Amino acid sequence: MRLVDLTVTLDPANREKLPPALSRAAGVVAPTIEYLHPAEAGGKNEFCLSLGCRHEDLPDGEGWGAERLSDMSTHCGTHVDAPLHSGSRIAGKAARTITDIGLEELYRPAMVLDVRAWAKGGEPITIEMLDRAIEAAGRPVQQGDAVLIRTGQERYTMDDREYFNQPGMSREGTLHLTRMGATVLGTDAIGWDLPFPVMTARFREGGDKRSLWDGHKAITEREAFIVQQLTNLGSLPLSGFHVGFFPIKLANCSAAPARVVAFVPE
Missing domain, CATH: 3.50.30.50 (Putative cyclase)
Incomplete structure (x- = not known):
C-alpha cells in the first residue's frame, strides 16, 4: 500500500503572499504561529512557569518546544x-x-x-x-x-x-x-x-x-x-x-x- 499525502502545509509565510484585497482571508491560508523553541527564551520560560524553576535549573539547559496558533479559520488549508x-x-x-x-x-x-x-x-x-x-x-x-x-x-x-x-x-x-x-x-x-x-x-x-x-x-x-x-x-x-x-x-x-x-x- 502506498500512502499519498494530499494535504497542503499550513505555512504562515504564505499569508504574506496574498494580494492586499485578500488579506482579510489570511486565516484561510494559514494560522499565525508563535514558535516557542526549547533552546530559546520562549520555550525556557514556558517550562519554568509550569514547573516552578529557573533557567539555570533546566536539566539540559533547555525548556520545551511549543507553538501558539491564532487567526485561524476552520476553513484553513486543506x-x-x-x-x-x-x-x-x-x-x-x-x-x-x-x-x-x-x-x-x-x-x-x-x-x-x-x-x-x-x-x-x-x-x-x-x-x-x-x-x-x-x-x-x-x-x-x-x-x-x-x-x-x-x-x-x-x-x-x-x-x-x-x-x-x-x-x-x-x-x-x-x-x-x-x-x-x-x-x-x-x-x-x-x-x-x-x-x-x-x-x-x-x-x-x-x-x-x-x-x-x-x-x-x-x-x-x-x-x-x-x-x-x-x-x-x-x-x-x-x-x-x-x-x-x-x-x-x-x-x-x-x-x-x-x-x-x-x-x-x-
Whole structure:
C-alpha cells in the first residue's frame, strides 16, 4: 500500500503572499504561529512557569518546544466542509456539523476527474467536462464515492494572481456528481465555486441571486462534504484507491482542517 499525502502545509509565510484585497482571508491560508523553541527564551520560560524553576535549573539547559496558533479559520488549508457550511437546512433537515460526521463517511473509494484539458480559469467546469473525465477514469461514479477534481491549479503558487482565478463548479455540475452518488467532493483549487469576483460580476449583470456561491448551495439540495485546497492529485491513479479525509474534531463547526491521505494499492 502506498500512502499519498494530499494535504497542503499550513505555512504562515504564505499569508504574506496574498494580494492586499485578500488579506482579510489570511486565516484561510494559514494560522499565525508563535514558535516557542526549547533552546530559546520562549520555550525556557514556558517550562519554568509550569514547573516552578529557573533557567539555570533546566536539566539540559533547555525548556520545551511549543507553538501558539491564532487567526485561524476552520476553513484553513486543506479542510472538510460539513453540510452546515452551505446552509442551516440540507434537503429539508437540520444541517450536520463536523462532529456529526462519522469516520466511515470520510474514508471512501475515490476517483480523480482530470479536467485540465478543458477547464479555464474563472470559468465553470461543465457537465460535459465532468463526463469526459469520468469516461477517462474508466468507471462511473458510484454511491459513496469521493470525487477529486484536478483543475490544474497546482501549477500556480499563492503569489501568482491565477492561483485565485480557479475554474469553479456550478450548481448544475455539483448536482450532477451528487446525483450519481458522490458523497465527498474534492478540488485542488482554493475554492469549489468560481472566484468570488466572477460570481459578483455575474450577479450584478444578471441580478440572479442563484448565481451566488451556487456550487456550495447545491449541497442544500443533496448532502455531500466539500474538500478544498487538495494537493498532489497528479500522484494518484484515476481510480482504484481510497482516501481518508480526517478533520480535526471541532465541536459543532461548519468545517475543520484535515489531514487527507490516499491509500493506493501497489
